[in-house]
Amino acid sequence: MYRLRFIFVMVLLAFTVIWVRLFYWQVLSHASLQELADAQHFYRLEIPAARGDILAADGTPLASNQTAYLVFAEKINIPEPEQIIPTLAKVLNEEEASISSRFAENDRWVPLKHHVEEEVAQELRNLELAGIGFEREDKRYYPEASMAAHLLGFVGKNEQGENQGYFGLEGMYDKDLQGKNGFLRQERDAAGNPIIIGKTERIEPKNGRALVLHLDKTVQFIVEEELKKGMERFGAKAGTVVIMDPRTGGITASASYPSYDPSIYWKFPEEFRRNPAVADTFEPGSTFKPLIMAAAIDERIVTPEDTIDESGPIKINEYSIRSWNNEYHGTLTMTGVLEYSSNVGMVQVAQKMGSSRIISFLKNAGFGKKTGIDLQEETEVFLRADDEWRDIDVATVSFGQGIALTPIQMVRAIGAIANGGKLVKPQIVKKIVAEDGEVIEMKPAVEGQLYKPATAWTITNMMVAAVNQGVLKRLVPEGYRIAGKTGTAQVPVEGHYDADKTIASFVGFAPADDPKFVMLVTLREPETSPWGSTTAAPIFFSIAEELLTYYGISPQ
Amino acid sequence: MKKRTLLSVLISCTIVLSLVQIVVSHSLSIVGVHLTRIDGEMEGLRASNEFLKHQIASASAITAIAEQAQSNGFSSAEYRYFELPPVAMRSDN
Numbered sequence: 001m002y003r004l005r006f007i008f009v010m011v012l013l014a015f016t017v018i019w020v021r022l023f024y025w026q027v028l029s030h031a032s033l034q035e036l037a038d039a040q041h042f043y044r045l046e047i048p049a050a051r052g053d054i055l056a057a058d059g060t061p062l063a064s065n066q067t068a069y070l071v072f073a074e075k076i077n078i079p080e081p082e083q084i085i086p087t088l089a090k091v092l093n094e095e096e097a098s099i100s101s102r103f104a105e106n107d108r109w110v111p112l113k114h115h116v117e118e119e120v121a122q123e124l125r126n127l128e129l130a131g132i133g134f135e136r137e138d139k140r141y142y143p144e145a146s147m148a149a150h151l152l153g154f155v156g157k158n159e160q161g162e163n164q165g166y167f168g169l170e171g172m173y174d175k176d177l178q179g180k181n182g183f184l185r186q187e188r189d190a191a192g193n194p195i196i197i198g199k200t201e202r203i204e205p206k207n208g209r210a211l212v213l214h215l216d217k218t219v220q221f222i223v224e225e226e227l228k229k230g231m232e233r234f235g236a237k238a239g240t241v242v243i244m245d246p247r248t249g250g251i252t253a254s255a256s257y258p259s260y261d262p263s264i265y266w267k268f269p270e271e272f273r274r275n276p277a278v279a280d281t282f283e284p285g286s287t288f289k290p291l292i293m294a295a296a297i298d299e300r301i302v303t304p305e306d307t308i309d310e311s312g313p314i315k316i317n318e319y320s321i322r323s324w325n326n327e328y329h330g331t332l333t334m335t336g337v338l339e340y341s342s343n344v345g346m347v348q349v350a351q352k353m354g355s356s357r358i359i360s361f362l363k364n365a366g367f368g369k370k371t372g373i374d375l376q377e378e379t380e381v382f383l384r385a386d387d388e389w390r391d392i393d394v395a396t397v398s399f400g401q402g403i404a405l406t407p408i409q410m411v412r413a414i415g416a417i418a419n420g421g422k423l424v425k426p427q428i429v430k431k432i433v434a435e436d437g438e439v440i441e442m443k444p445a446v447e448g449q450l451y452k453p454a455t456a457w458t459i460t461n462m463m464v465a466a467v468n469q470g471v472l473k474r475l476v477p478e479g480y481r482i483a484g485k486t487g488t489a490q491v492p493v494e495g496h497y498d499a500d501k502t503i504a505s506f507v508g509f510a511p512a513d514d515p516k517f518v519m520l521v522t523l524r525e526p527e528t529s530p531w532g533s534t535t536a537a538p539i540f541f542s543i544a545e546e547l548l549t550y551y552g553i554s555p556q
Numbered sequence: 557m558k559k560r561t562l563l564s565v566l567i568s569c570t571i572v573l574s575l576v577q578i579v580v581s582h583s584l585s586i587v588g589v590h591l592t593r594i595d596g597e598m599e600g601l602r603a604s605n606e607f608l609k610h611q612i613a614s615a616s617a618i619t620a621i622a623e624q625a626q627s628n629g630f631s632s633a634e635y636r637y638f639e640l641p642p643v644a645m646r647s648d649n
Contacts, residue, residue, distance in 0.1 A: 064610070118603065143613035189588060193585070
């Protein structure tokens with residue numbers, strides 16, 4: 001009887017152990033075992049979303065994607081690496097020592113070269129080298145190389161090793177361009193083929209949206225060529241040209257030197273990456289005079305025919321303000337003040353306006369805050385507080401000294417003269433196009449009426465008169481009316497102005513009667529001459545002449 | 557007699573259904589192979605499309621065209637010609 005009971009207990013115990021074990025495997029370990037089984041049955045793949053293209057106004061690509069590969073070696077399948085290292089080094093255009101050092105690493109899987117282009121990968125595939133594999137690793141491609149690099153930005157890796165846009169449009173519109181990766185989970189057989197009646201989950205990738213810009217490639221090319229030539233000719237350290245359509249605020253071209261190639265951005269100094277047109281500030285000098293003069297005319301404080309006395313320097317408290325060339329012309333009309341670029345005349349205009357009107361105008365013109373241009377690195381330049389404006393500050397700001405602004409702020413403010421007084425928001429992107437055909441139009445944004453249309457027309461004529469006088473006259477293409485103003489600002493260094501270092505500039509628009517473009521040219525520290533009239537102005541007119549032909553605008 | 561007929565029908569059905577199962581299973585496994593091949597072809601075509609797109613973009617880049625034009629002897633225009641709009645002319649006839 002005891003034996004029977006003993007056997008019964010033992011059987012019960014054995015079954016209990018089995019039940020406990022089964023409970024452990026089937027209930028407690030269910031999730032981890034399911035995961036292990038899935039790992040054998042299911043094939044998982046993240047389907048990368050293609051980064052959106054950046055297209056010029058004509059639809060041709062400025063930034064696109066290029067198929068590239070990571071070439072790797074599975075060392076376990078390469079018994080004698082020494083035999084293939086010379087071939088690999090030759091095809092991959094690498095040093096043999098560099099490839100050998102990769103093979104010397106302890107890992108079974110070693111990367112040999114990143115971003116290898118399709119042709120090179122194909123050449124390697126044809127060699128059928130055992131143990132050499134390829135993993136798709138697309139790279140950003142800029143067909144025009146360094147053209148418009150400051151506008152485009154570049155794509156690098158973030159801390160997680162993922163692609164991310166930095167600077168310019170790549171940085172500003174990174175989320176739109178990136179898209180969303182897809183996912184595939186598919187049941188496969190032992191040979192790795194999909195099982196047609198098995199489970200499949202597929203989420204299609206959402207490719208990045210394309211950006212269509214206002215930028216005209218031909219205009220950009222002309223601008224870059226002329227700026228490069230001009231900088232060499234005048235020995236400038238840096239230069240910037242910005243061109244905007246005054247009616248829409250669309251930036252048709254923007255170039256700055258020194259520049260960089262976004263596809264090999266790491267080979268250039270970091271300071272080359274930010275766009276000087278929106279990230280650097282400068283004292284505008286005399287190019288600022290038409291803005292203050294327009295404000296004074298708009299407020300009916302002066303008329304173009306009103307006169308001032310320019311018989312010598314003007315005293316503001318303990319300061320004495322002279323003319324730029326120490327020449328004085330006696331009685332000058334307001335048009336004459338712009339023609340002769342009279343600092344003394346502008347100080348008198350500022351005195352008539354008073355500090356409150358000047359400060360109010362500066363704020364209305366958008367100085368002291370960002371323009372809102374769609375570029376990542378736009379700098380916010382602050383105006384001094386209302387109660388910090390001294391008499392000398394109000395006086396000097398009238399001729400563009402003691403105020404810092406970005407080139408894009410200057411272009412926008414002059415654009416308001418060109419378009420009948422409207423302050424438009426500068427924009428790089430014209431529209432965003434999604435893969436499914438959805439189009440988001442970036443409509444021109446008018447942010448206010450800075451001047452009355454009549455004032456804008458009056459100041460346009462005064463700027464045309466300023467261009468048709470003195471050394472500039474010979475630069476103006478025959479038969480065209482072009483409005484403009486030169487500027488030469490000294491560079492502030494440690495609390496004082498350096499007499500030898502200047503920023504030469506020229507701002508203007510053409511044709512004056514129906515402007516197609518507003519353009520600003522700035523040159524930092526030109527060596528041949530410090531003056532805007534003999535350095536920045538020739539570049540402006542060379543570009544303007546080409547653009548007038550390109551736009552098919554015939555001389556009058 | 558009836559039983560034998562029923563038995564033979566059952567055996568025949570079993571054989572036929574087994575064959576059908578083999579054929580269907582075979583064709584299903586072949587579909588997987590086809591799918592893999594089609595996926596491979598799609599990937600190949602995609603890569604080829606991207607490569608051609610890249611080639612077109614490189615060849616039509618304005619900088620490449622400018623270089624080509626310069627090497628072919630073209631240079632910037634020295635003189636500019638403008639086509640004026642047609643003007644109404646008086647006829648003497």
